[in-house]
Amino acid sequence: xxxxxxxxxxxxxxxAWLLGAAGYVDxxxxxxxxxxxxxxxxxxxxxxxxxxxxxxxxxVAYFRQASAQRQLAFALKQLHxxxxxxxxxxETIVRALAETQDHERHAASLEVFDRAMADLxxxxxxxxxxxxxxxxxxxxxxWRMARAGDRFLFFRALLGDAPGSEETRTNLAERLSKAxxxxxxxxxxxxxxxxxxxxxxxxxxxxxxxxxxxxxxxAKLHAxxxxxxxxxxETQPPQPGPAEYANPSAALMAHRVAKVLWPQxxxxxxxxxxxxxxxxxxxxxxxxxxPAPEPKPAxxxxxxxxxxxxxxxxxxxxxxFPRNHxx
Numbered sequence: 001x002x003x004x005x006x007x008x009x010x011x012x013x014x015x016a017w018l019l020g021a022a023g024y025v026d027x028x029x030x031x032x033x034x035x036x037x038x039x040x041x042x043x044x045x046x047x048x049x050x051x052x053x054x055x056x057x058x059x060v061a062y063f064r065q066a067s068a069q070r071q072l073a074f075a076l077k078q079l080h081x082x083x084x085x086x087x088x089x090x091e092t093i094v095r096a097l098a099e100t101q102d103h104e105r106h107a108a109s110l111e112v113f114d115r116a117m118a119d120l121x122x123x124x125x126x127x128x129x130x131x132x133x134x135x136x137x138x139x140x141x142x143w144r145m146a147r148a149g150d151r152f153l154f155f156r157a158l159l160g161d162a163p164g165s166e167e168t169r170t171n172l173a174e175r176l177s178k179a180x181x182x183x184x185x186x187x188x189x190x191x192x193x194x195x196x197x198x199x200x201x202x203x204x205x206x207x208x209x210x211x212x213x214x215x216x217x218x219a220k221l222h223a224x225x226x227x228x229x230x231x232x233x234e235t236q237p238p239q240p241g242p243a244e245y246a247n248p249s250a251a252l253m254a255h256r257v258a259k260v261l262w263p264q265x266x267x268x269x270x271x272x273x274x275x276x277x278x279x280x281x282x283x284x285x286x287x288x289x290x291p292a293p294e295p296k297p298a299x300x301x302x303x304x305x306x307x308x309x310x311x312x313x314x315x316x317x318x319x320x321f322p323r324n325h326x327x
Contacts, residue, residue, distance in 0.1 A: 003067055010060045014053055021049045109203040116196045120218060121146060123189040124154035130182045131175045133157050155217035159224065173228055186225045193222045 025034060025045075037045070125142070128134040134142065134157055146153050160168045176182055197219075200210045213219065 003064060006060060006063065010056060013056060017053060018049075106203075109199075109205060113196070113200060113203075113205050113209065116192065116199070117151065117213075120189065120192055120196065121151065121154055123185055123192065124158060124218075124221065126185050127182060127189065128154050128157045130179055130185065131158065131172060133160075152212070152217040155221050158221055159217060169224065169227055169231070172224070173231055176228055183229075186229065190222055190225055190229075193218055 025031065029037070029045075034042075125134070125139065129136055129139070134154075142153055142157075158172075160171075162168055176186075193213075197210075197214055199205075200213055
């Protein structure tokens with residue numbers, strides 16, 4: 001509004017000044033004599049007429065520019081304020097979303113923890129029944145008590161009155177020797193308990209629940225089962241037989257190599273010498289009959305080619321391989 005008034009006043013002033021200059025030229029110089037003026041005089045007249053107008057509009061332009069700068073600064077302040085408010089609102093929304101996600105993640109972790117604890121209880125119940133510490137008919141009542149809040153019922157049934165004592169360990173070891181099929185549930189329990197303890201530590205589950213898992217009956221049962229597995233004697237795995245019996249093609253190749261190395265075959269072992277006493281030797285007859293001529297030895301027969309199904313192992317690495325006697 002003020003700018004418009006200033007601009008209107010400047011236009012009126014400029015118009016009045018031009019009318020006054022025209023009246024001065026018309027009254028004192030004359031429009032006919034204006035064209036015959038000396039250039040210096042004409043320039044001085046033009047400068048006198050338009051210099052005040054130029055100064056007036058220069059001042060108007062300066063004040064208009066200053067007003068535009070003030071308006072721009074105000075607009076920038078408004079934008080800055082709006083951006084700050086927007087950033088605060090965005091920060092509030094992000095914080096609320098992060099808290100919601102943390103709450104949902106914590107709730108999901110608690111749900112996973114509860115399911116894993118239920119699986120751990122199931123394994124403990126299976127072990128208690130397998131060790132004969134609980135009767136199958138008692139399981140429904142025990143499960144009702146566990147769902148009512150006694151989460152460590154099956155663990156205490158396995159630990160007994162004196163957890164970690166030598167008597168309890170010996171009793172469970174004797175029962176385990178009679179039921180070897182319990183080794184797999186024991187291994188599953190140990191693995192699940194370790195993974196659940198690591199999960200509770202990483203996800204920062206409720207301290208009370210983590211304390212019960214890491215230092216309560218589940219951890220004590222884990223230590224007891226680990227001691228049972230360490231106390232068991234290690235069984236040696238069966239040793240594989242020679243390669244000739246496991247791979248017929250390799251045995252056939254070994255037979256062919258040995259045939260090339262020893263073409264005459266292996267010399268038969270000498271017959272065992274009987275242990276004769278002096279009384280068992282019969283006296284030689286006075287007139288012994290002439291010895292019978294020795295029969296000619298038959299030509300050696302060509303040995304049949306062995307097959308993968310009926311050949312005898314013929315490898316120098318095989319135990320009991322017959323050796324040639326040096327001449």
